[in-house]
Amino acid sequence: MKQRLKRLTALLLTALSLLSAAGCSSAGASGEQSIRLMVWSASEDQSKDSGEWLQTCCENFAALHPEWDITFVYGVADEATAANTVSQDPSASADVFLYANDNLTVLTDAKALAKLGGKYADEVASFTSDALLESVTLDGYLYGVPFTTNTWYMYYDKRVFSEEDVKSLDAMLEKGVVSFPFVNSWYLPAFYFGNGCTLFGDGTQEELGADFGGENAAQVTDYLIDLIKNPNFVVDDGGSGMAGLRDGSIKAMFSGSWDSASIREILGDNMGVAALPTYTLNGETKQMYSYAGSKAVGVNSQSENMVAAVELAVYLGSAEAQRLHYDLRNVIPSNTELMDDPDIAADPVVIAQNDTFDRTSKLQPFVPQMTNCWTPVENMGRGIRNSSVTHANAVEQTTAMNDAMNSDGIS
Amino acid sequence: MKEKSYKRSKQISNIIVHAVLAVLAFVWVFPVLWVVMTSFWAEKGSYVSTFFPKSFTLDNYIKLFTDTTLLNFPKMFLNTLIIAVFSCLLSTFLLLSVSYCLSRMKFKMRKPYMNMAMVLGLFPGFMSMIAVYFILKAVGLTEGNLIRVALVFCYSGGAAIGFQVAKGFFDTTPYAIDEAAMLDGCTRWQIFTKITLPLSKPIVIYTVLTSFISPWVDFIFAKVICRANADQYTVAIGLWRMLEKEYIDNWYTCFAAGAVLISIPIALLFLKMQKYYVNGTGGAVKG
Structure with a gap:
């Protein structure tokens, strides 16, 4: 019995390792680095009916970065629940995920969120309003790329x-x-x-x-x-x-x-x-x-491919990705450059939401x-x-x- | 005269009893009826102002099975069915075997085991869920299709703790029958499968039912273990998601339809097995 169990375990392990090997098989034929990024967002972002925002953005991102051969693994966790799911076990969670800022402390308490600094922080600050930046800043550190107000x-x-x-x-x-x-x-x-x-x-x-x-x-x-x-x-x-x-x-x-x-x-x-x-x-x-809050793209502090993960997070919060998010799913953009876009600037919901955020709301x-x-x-x-x-x-x-x-x- | 007043008081008490029963029946059946009614609502939205729909439709059921890009209900249904069937088989086997051993065999750890199981049984299962999650992760069962295996283990792993009822039932079968079988050359396994189990149909049915229903309706373990793997979701998680603020306006009536649908397998099981279930308390050997 024991022998058989051992054999079974060995078999299972072999199968597992084969599977995981298959997952990252296309190892750099042309010198590119092959990496695996797990990305989580709400199911609407990934459904065919609403245009597969996440998949499209990730593929665009991969095209922008030929130095990496990226295998994306998608998971479903909407902004409201992502924080709890990630903090339950950061090491087995997405490298990049979307979260609502009222859960910021849940994530930082679990040490699950990477701080953004240097050129990335500057880039985010260049297209985000101060009030919005503040919504994902804790003790002076920036913890994500805000992409919409809430x-x-x-x-x-x-x-x-x-x-x-x-x-x-x-x-x-x-x-x-x-x-x-x-x-x-x-x-x-x-x-x-x-x-x-x-x-x-x-x-x-x-x-x-x-x-x-x-x-x-x-x-x-x-x-x-x-x-x-x-x-x-x-x-x-x-x-x-x-x-x-x-x-x-x-x-x-x-x-x-x-x-x-x-x-x-x-x-x-x-x-x-x-x-x-x-x-x-x-x-x-x-x-x-x-009450006002924001939704932001966060990076898992335990990610194995930190540079790629941070780059992807910044890309998912960029004007291009926000524009697509708005076109596909009506997610109100927060990017300051996009506010000059005639389509977006004329949308009454965008106007009202931004007006509310600026004028008649308190940061939650x-x-x-x-x-x-x-x-x-x-x-x-x-x-x-x-x-x-x-x-x-x-x-x-x-x-x-x-x-x-x-x-x-x-x- | 006396007979008449007896008849009369009998009549009055009958009326009262039936009135009370009618009220209770209404109270119990009403929520079920309400869910069924809601599942046929043609109007959208989560707020229901009248009991009867203004117009009936089957669209909610159709949407559940065709609109699968956002919430893939058929897949969830299948996942749940697979998990429930396998955990049902596994835990029924475990539970009956343990009960049989504790009822028929005298060994040193018997009493300590029963006490330990009793104490462990006092704690709710979800207390251990985080520990269970990390153990499953260490074994590598928390990704992809292996999540189903993990859930089957979760639901059937603790089955042996709940041996009390089945053991009590086996105890009512006279040991003499076992001895007679042994004299005829039966092994323990043969006694168990050929004699004890056929004599204990009610308790077998009862075990099958309860061990099917608990994975079928469980939410907590499925939620903790599935995490972001939407393709592994069970029905309970799917139904819960339909009530979230982003979905509720479009999916509320579908939620009711889903609730009706998940009750069907359970109802079928009960109807099919009811006749054994009812004489369950009668004891094993008759005549």
């Missing part, structure tokens, strides 16, 4: 609202039904940010904690209690906003670029897109602010403490919706929310 803004029906109306939530509520993801803590803080609440100072000062308490926050809670009673204000929960837009009962909703195709299908030419409106709090005009903090900030805010939204938060207890409920956001986990 935030939410407003879609509306042009037949109902004028361009003047969409600057103010109050004006909109007088004219038509507006749906807002009230019980989603990625959206609800917009109102609190508007009245001077902050998270971790400028977003990186963990020691300052969350400042969602105090007089100004309680005022917002009071405002929200009244807002939800407005018959023209509807809570968007579980896709009800999109359903309402479809059947015509809702005229404006808040979402991001991932819903733009569906909304365009519903509203057609009547689709309007705009940065966040202002709201009126005790007679004063306050701006709503969304990625300090570890941030994980405690989601549930309390969501609970506040739910509390207001089911009337357990009232004008009478608004102050103490807001303080409780702030305490929970500043506490470590379960309190």
Whole structure:
């Protein structure tokens, strides 16, 4: 039995080594170096229906670099989940992958992200705005090549609202039904940010904690209690906003670029897109602010072909690759050179997303403490919706929310 | 008079019992019905405002099997089926063998083994998932088609821990039958396959069912081990992906269709094996 097991193992091992040898067989006939790069991105980037962005870019990259004979291995991991998958086992993960910047610390804690420096950092900086660079910079080091911004803004029906109306939530509520993801803590803080609440100072000062308490926050809670009673204000929960837009009962909703195709299908030419409106709090005009982040190309710090991997990452974030990404999948480009491109500059979604990023958003903090900030805010939204938060207890409920956001986990 | 009031009270209690049962049946069946209904929805989107679809369609099912560039459902279905069938065979064999040994053979480690298995069984399996992942990686089973093998090992490796029920069942078969067979010259293996197993159909069926269902519906191990290998995804991962924010608006109704489809093999298994299943608690030898 033991003998047989041994033989079986030997057989398996031989088969394995043969297989892996086949994987990199075409070893440099003409002096080129043969390397293997594993690349991960979302499945849409690789599907035939949407033009195989990743494969096309990788082949273009290979053509640009005849000194390497590259074998690409593709895997599926979208930006939101890539960080967790990579940090689970960096040594068996992609050399180059796309990730959302709110997971930056997950990756750096696992020591899975390579720092970009020297000429690469300069090149990235040359086509990326400072705010965007900051979103993937930690302790002064650049950890990726940003290729798009990630935030939410407003879609509306042009037949109902004028361009003047969409600057103010109050004006909109007088004219038509507006749906807002009230019980989603990625959206609800917009109102609190508007009245001077902050998270971790400028977003990186963990020691300052969350400042969602105090007089100004309680005022917002009071405002929200009244807002939800407005018959023209509807809570968007579980896709009800999109359903309402479809059947015509809702005229404006808040979402991001991932819903733009569906909304365009519903509203057609009547689709309007705009940065966040202002709201009126005790007679004063306050701006709503969304969370903003970015998506970036990261390089695995344990990659065996570091130079090629970094070059590929920079290429995937370059104007050419971003342009293709936009053409194939409507991924909003962030490259500053592309903003002069007439097609792109005229796209309302691009305009709105960039306007939101520049003007009406706050960089989503990625300090570890941030994980405690989601549930309390969501609970506040739910509390207001089911009337357990009232004008009478608004102050103490807001303080409780702030305490929970500043506490470590379960309190 | 007395008889009448007895009849009457019987009637009343019947009404109450049936009313309660009707409510419970509704509560249990409703979610299933709801999923089935949703799978026939012609309208897009994830928000359902009415129970009955405004118009029926089979497109969701068709899309599941034809729109394979983004989420390859047929492939996932096949993956899951292969994994479930093989882990079912392997773990049924392991579990029944272990149960038989513990029931029939007296050896020194018997008691310690049973205690150890009992204690280990108290811990949820996914506690070990990261360790399991690294072990499989060290053996080289975490890439390509070998992932399926890895998953089969994951699902069937711990089967022997759950021997209690089957051992209890084998214990009810009189040892005299084994002795009689031994006198006739049977080996242990022959007793096991020719006598004990045929006498224990209900528990064999029960084991087959449970060991088919657990890999069929498992999410955690598949997620940890498949990682970015989309061609190895199982149905559970595929269905989960359909509910992510980028997909949900287009894939929600397909998700319901997929949920209906994965319940079919399980339902078939149950229907087919139900008659053995029902007299499962009766004991082994009758008459």
